Amino acid sequence: MFMRLFTSAIFAGALAGLxxxxxxxxxxxxxxxxxELYETGQLVHFGAEPEAISISYAGIDLTRDLxxxxxxxxIYCGYGLMLVALIGIAxxxxxxxxxxxxxxxIVWGVAGFVALHLAPSFGLAxxxxxxxxxxLxxxxxxxxxxxxxxxxxLWLFAFARTRLMIALGVILLLAPHIIGAPTVSQFRGPVPPEIASIFASRVLGVGLMAWVVLGATASYIFSRFSPSH
Amino acid sequence: MKTNYFTATTLSQNDVSSNLSSRLVTYVAVMLLGVSILAVAGHAQTPTLHGAAHDTRHATGFPCH
Structure with missing residues (x-):
């Protein structure tokens, strides 16, 4: 059984991570x-020098990119292990x-994205x-x-059978956001909002795609093993 | 499988529950392994780890620095 879980998680994690x-x-x-050009002061938002206005392909920095x-x-292997443990239990x-x-x-993958990327991003973009x-x-x-x-x-929404447990799910879903994420004392970041916002939305888009690959692949490989493995 | 060696009448409650609990231990172990990888690769703050994982941490939406 360990091999079934481990193999599904590692292969799917490697593919999704790639x-x-x-x-x-x-x-x-x-x-x-x-x-980073703004973070290090090479560019200054509303500075005297004209700013670059397009985000272009920056080329490869081999060590850094590898x-x-x-x-x-x-990270996606870690996600994969957590996901297949839950698929296995279910x-x-x-x-x-x-x-x-x-x-x-795919549904498991989207759920993983919501739990590990979307929900925390709701409070901490x-x-x-x-x-x-x-x-930090x-x-x-x-x-x-x-x-x-x-x-x-999400587990309760998917599998709970009583209204009380569904209600508990709603409370757990909302509680972190009602309590609220840690906030900054002042808005003083040097990076233009246009850059910060496209960054946040692309991070979420890439996360969704990788999670769908992870869920689909992990579940597919998991299903190819006989349950006794 | 262990249960192949028992007939339905000789398979005791203990065998069933020990089989179940060993499976549960496996699920928990796999889960903890995943969480540990996530904690080290995504969140630990030693300078070397932070430097190497920096871009991916930002690009995955983790709190980074």
Whole structure:
């Protein structure tokens, strides 16, 4: 059984991390590099010098980009292990088929995206380098708490049988946002809002695509094993 | 599989629950492995890790610095 879970997670994580990493390098990295020009003061928003006004492909920095790909794969392997553990438990408890297949995997992937990317981004927008942000430790605690609460909420929406448990799901979904994410004391980031906003939306878009690949692939491979493995 | 060696009448409640609990341990272990990778690759703040993972952390929406 361990091999079934592990193989599904690692193969799917490697593929999703590769897809996400390549999309990141193509669509997110140019925005990030431009933001760093503002972060380091090479460009100044509303400064005396005219600013660059287009975000273009920035070329390859081999070492830096390979590290990015490697960490993308590593992170999606981590996501994959968490996802297949949950698919395995749901399958074992007969909440879903023992062979959920590729299509159901897409739903699992979207749920993972909502729990681990969309929900925390609702309070802590994906940060481009150089934006003002609150205390790191407080943000990490809020991030982990929000992903956990949202994951439990989605599980309850999918599988709970009583209204009380559904209501508990709604509370868990909303609580992190009613409590609120750690906030900055003042808006003083040097990066133009146009760059920060396109960065945030591209991060979410790439995340959704990678998560769909992860869910579909993990569930597909999981379903190819016989349940006793 | 272990249950192949038992008939339905000799398979005791203990065998069923130990099988279940060992499976549960596997699920928890796989889950914890995933969370650990996420914590180290995505959130740990040692300078080397932070430097190498910097762009991906930003591009995944993690709190970075």
């Amino acid at each position: 897809v996400g990493g390549i999309l990141q390098l193509g669509f997110v990295q140019p925005v990030l590099l431009m933001a 590290w990015s790909l490697a960490f993308s794969i590593l 399958s074992e408890q007969s909440l879903i088929s023992s062979r959920p297949g590729l299509r159901h995997g 994906p940060e481009v380098p150089g934006v003002a942000s609150a205390d 430790e407080a943000r990490q605690i809020w991030w982990f708490a929000t992903t956990l609460a949202t994951s439990v909420a």
